[in-house]
Each structure stands twice: as C-alpha cells, then as structure tokens.
Amino acid sequence: MCDRIISSILTLPVEIVYRILDHLDNFNILCSIRDVCTRINTIVDSYHRYQTLTTLDLRYKSIGPQGAQHLASVLQQSKITLTMLNLSNNQIGDQGVQCLANILQYNKTITTLNLHYNQIGPQGAEHLANVLQQNKTLTTLNLHYNQIGPQGAEHLANALQQNKILTILDLRSNEIGSQGAKHLANALEQNKTLITLDLYNNQIGSQGVKHLTNALQQNNTLTTLKLAANQIDDHGVQYLANALQQNKTIITLNIYNNRIGSRGAQHLANALQQNKTLTSLNLIFNHIGPQGAAHLANSLQQNQTLTSLNLASNQIGDQGAEHLANGLRQNKTLISLTLMSNQIDDQGAEHFINALEQNKTLITLDLEYNDISDQEKQRIKELLCINHGLTVSLEYKKDKRL
Structure with missing residues (x-):
C-alpha cells in the first residue's frame, strides 16, 4: 500500500500531499515516506504534524529489530525534536x-524512553548502559517486563x-534477583539524581532488601521505592x-503482595514513630492481620507525616478495624485509608463511624469488598452529612485499581 501511495504523490501538489499525510500514522511518515526523494523530504519537513512532533508512540506496532534499525536511522537524520519515544511491545x-x-x-532531546516488553536481555541492557554514560537528556527509562537479569542490572548499575x-x-x-539488587544498591550509594526505582516482581527477597537498605542509609535523593511482589518476609x-x-x-514505599505478617507490621510501626518523611505506605496483599493493624494504629497516634495508608486484603477483621479507628481519633495527618477486602462487618464499620465523628482530617476511607450491611451503610451515609470533607467507598467499582 505504501508503494502505491509513494508512486502517486511524487508529482502531486504540496497541499494534496499534506492531505495524504493526514491519513498516515507517524511511523509510516517517518519510515516509509521520508527519504523517497528530496522533494518528498522537503514536503514532510514542512508538514505541520511533523514539525510539532515531540511524542512518538509506536506501541504494539510489531516493528522488530529491523524496524528499530530503520527508525534509528530516520531519527539520526531528521530534524524532529522528540522528547518521548514509546516502543513498548515491539519485540x-x-x-x-x-x-x-x-x-x-x-x-539531545529525548527525555523519556519506554521499552516495556521487548525481549531485551543482558546484552541489550549493556547497550542502554552505554547510553546512560553518554546521554545528557534522558530522565525516564522504562524496561518493564524484559529479561535483563542480574547481569543486565549490573551493567545499568x-x-x-x-x-x-x-x-x-x-x-x-x-528477574534481577538479590544479586541484581546488590548491584543497584552499590549504584545508589554513588548516584545523586535517581528519585524513583521500581523493582516490582524481581525475586530480590529479604537478602536483596538488605542490600538496598544499606544503600538507603547513604543515599539522599531517592524518594520513591517500589518493591512489590518480591517475596519479602518480616525479616526483610x-x-x-x-x-x-x-x-x-x-x-x-510500595511493598504490596509480599509475605509481611504482624511482626513485619510491628517493625514498620516502630519506624513510623520516628520517621518524619514517609507520606505513602502501600501494604496491599500481605498478612498483617488484626495484630499488625494494632501496631500500625499505635504509630498513627504519634506519626505526623503519613498521609496515605493502603492495607487492602490483609485480613484485619473487626478487631483490626477497631484498632485503626482508635488510631484515627488522635491522628491529624492521614487523609487516605484503604481497607478493601478485609473481612470487616458492621461491628468494624461502627468503630469507624464513632472515630470519624472526631477525626476531621481523613478525606478518603475505602471499605469496598467487606461485609457491611445496608443498614450500616446508611449510618455511614448519615455521617457524611456531618463530616462534609469525607468520602467513604462502600460499593465495589468495576474499574477500581489497587
């Protein structure tokens, strides 16, 4: 199809060529239309969409290594000033x-590079590491769902x-494992610019956490650490x-979907009583139970910085709800508390109703996927007429994401 278009546009007026370009995606303009001849290049260079192109989104185009080679050649020669390049799911x-x-x-222009799901291994990570040593503009690198392993992590580190x-x-x-985490930890001791590190689902375990936390005692720039689904237990x-x-x-700090129990919650609670910077803690899909909720509730009475706490799917039950409600009576900083799917029934809901008659800082309370009766839900709605700044989620929303 592209060959037929090219043969017909070589002699057409510029305005007609513009209208044809309107119906082509950016990849075809860059990699099929450009470089046909000098005249076409001149027309493309003056085309408004091409001149203002800063974001190139080529997700799910199946371009493969050959397409990447062609794209690289075009980017090297063209005058476009891309700031974001998304090549996710392209093998x-x-x-x-x-x-x-x-x-x-x-x-000198691209700041965001997305290479999610591209069958990139350790060798590909080494090529990207070479980029990071030379490039002066790239601020965001997404390598989600590849196979760089511990060796690739070492190159990047x-x-x-x-x-x-x-x-x-x-x-x-x-799949970087604890060894890959060790390499990254060594880098964090030296690096002064990285602010977000996401290591979700990398089997780093408690040993990997130990490496990272040693680095955190020296690092003064990282603000967001995501360690979800990493087989981290209470020891970690x-x-x-x-x-x-x-x-x-x-x-x-995001540590959802690990193996954290009540003892682990106690360790975190002890830290929260002293920590003065953490604002968001995500513990979804762990096993802290009512006793773990009690430990965290005690920390809420003293902590003055945490604003968001997510304990969805932690089996805290009515007893845990009571502890948290008591913590809310004195806490003046938490604005979001998520307790989805925690086996809380009317008794637990009643504790929150009583606490929220006093607490005026909580803005969002999520109680979806619990066992609260319609009658108790009505009582909560009546509470909202008094506490106007509060939103309580009680019904399951199909599009809700954890």
Whole structure:
C-alpha cells in the first residue's frame, strides 16, 4: 500500500500531499515516506504534524529489530525534536536496542524512553548502559517486563554511578534477583539524581532488601521505592524499617503482595514513630492481620507525616478495624485509608463511624469488598452529612485499581 501511495504523490501538489499525510500514522511518515526523494523530504519537513512532533508512540506496532534499525536511522537524520519515544511491545530485542543506543548516546532531546516488553536481555541492557554514560537528556527509562537479569542490572548499575541525569528507572519483572539488587544498591550509594526505582516482581527477597537498605542509609535523593511482589518476609521488612528510621528522603514505599505478617507490621510501626518523611505506605496483599493493624494504629497516634495508608486484603477483621479507628481519633495527618477486602462487618464499620465523628482530617476511607450491611451503610451515609470533607467507598467499582 505504501508503494502505491509513494508512486502517486511524487508529482502531486504540496497541499494534496499534506492531505495524504493526514491519513498516515507517524511511523509510516517517518519510515516509509521520508527519504523517497528530496522533494518528498522537503514536503514532510514542512508538514505541520511533523514539525510539532515531540511524542512518538509506536506501541504494539510489531516493528522488530529491523524496524528499530530503520527508525534509528530516520531519527539520526531528521530534524524532529522528540522528547518521548514509546516502543513498548515491539519485540525489538537486543539487536534493536543496539541500533537505538547508537543514536541515543548523543541525542539531545529525548527525555523519556519506554521499552516495556521487548525481549531485551543482558546484552541489550549493556547497550542502554552505554547510553546512560553518554546521554545528557534522558530522565525516564522504562524496561518493564524484559529479561535483563542480574547481569543486565549490573551493567545499568555501573552506568548509574556516573549518570547525573536519569531520575526514574522502571525495572519491573526483569528477574534481577538479590544479586541484581546488590548491584543497584552499590549504584545508589554513588548516584545523586535517581528519585524513583521500581523493582516490582524481581525475586530480590529479604537478602536483596538488605542490600538496598544499606544503600538507603547513604543515599539522599531517592524518594520513591517500589518493591512489590518480591517475596519479602518480616525479616526483610525489618531491614526496611531500620533504614526508614535514618533515611530522610523516602516519601513513598510500595511493598504490596509480599509475605509481611504482624511482626513485619510491628517493625514498620516502630519506624513510623520516628520517621518524619514517609507520606505513602502501600501494604496491599500481605498478612498483617488484626495484630499488625494494632501496631500500625499505635504509630498513627504519634506519626505526623503519613498521609496515605493502603492495607487492602490483609485480613484485619473487626478487631483490626477497631484498632485503626482508635488510631484515627488522635491522628491529624492521614487523609487516605484503604481497607478493601478485609473481612470487616458492621461491628468494624461502627468503630469507624464513632472515630470519624472526631477525626476531621481523613478525606478518603475505602471499605469496598467487606461485609457491611445496608443498614450500616446508611449510618455511614448519615455521617457524611456531618463530616462534609469525607468520602467513604462502600460499593465495589468495576474499574477500581489497587
């Protein structure tokens, strides 16, 4: 189809060519229309969409390594000033990454690169590490769902020790293990710019957490640490808690879907009584139970910085709800509390009704997927007529995301 379009537009008036370009996506304009001849290049360069192109989204285009090579060639020669390049789900592999890396090392405009789900292994990570050592503009790198492993993590970590630009690194589901976490921890001791690190689903375990928390005692720039689905138990959480007592920069900690029980919750509660920077704590899908809720409730009575606490799916029950409600009576900073799917019934809901007659700072309380009767839900709605700043979620919303 592209060949037929090209043969027909070589002699058409410029305005007609513009209208044809209106019906083509950016990838076809860049990789099929450009470089046909000098005249077409001139027309494309003056085309309004091309001149203002700053975001190139090529998700699910199946371009493969060959398409990545062609794209890299075009980006090197063209005058467009891209700031965001999204190539997620394209199976470009290590070969495709190498082609892109050759031009990204010296690119001066791209700030965000998304390579999610592209069959990138350790060799591809090495190519990207070379980019990070040279590039002066890239601030966000997304490698979610690839296979860089501990060796690839080592390549990136070595680059991070020198890089002074990257602020967000997404390595979700990359099988880096505890050894990969160790490499990244070494980098964090030196790096002064990274603010967000996402290691979701990397099997780092408690040993990997130990490496990272040692680094946190020296790192003063990381603000968001995401360690969800990493087989972290109470022992691993103790390392985190100890680090939080000293670290003064982490504001968001995401440790959902791990193996954290009541003892782990106690370690975190002890840290929260001293920590003065953490504002968001996500513990979804753990096993803290009512006793763990009690520990966290005690910390809420003293902590003055935490604003968001997510305890969805933690089996806290009515007893845990009572403890948390008591904590809310004295707390004056928490604005969001999520307790979805926690086996709370009318008795637990009643504790919150009584507490929220006093507490005037909580803005959002999520009680969806519990066992609260219609009668008790009506009592909560009556409470909302008094506490106008409060929103309580009681019914399951199909589009709700944890």
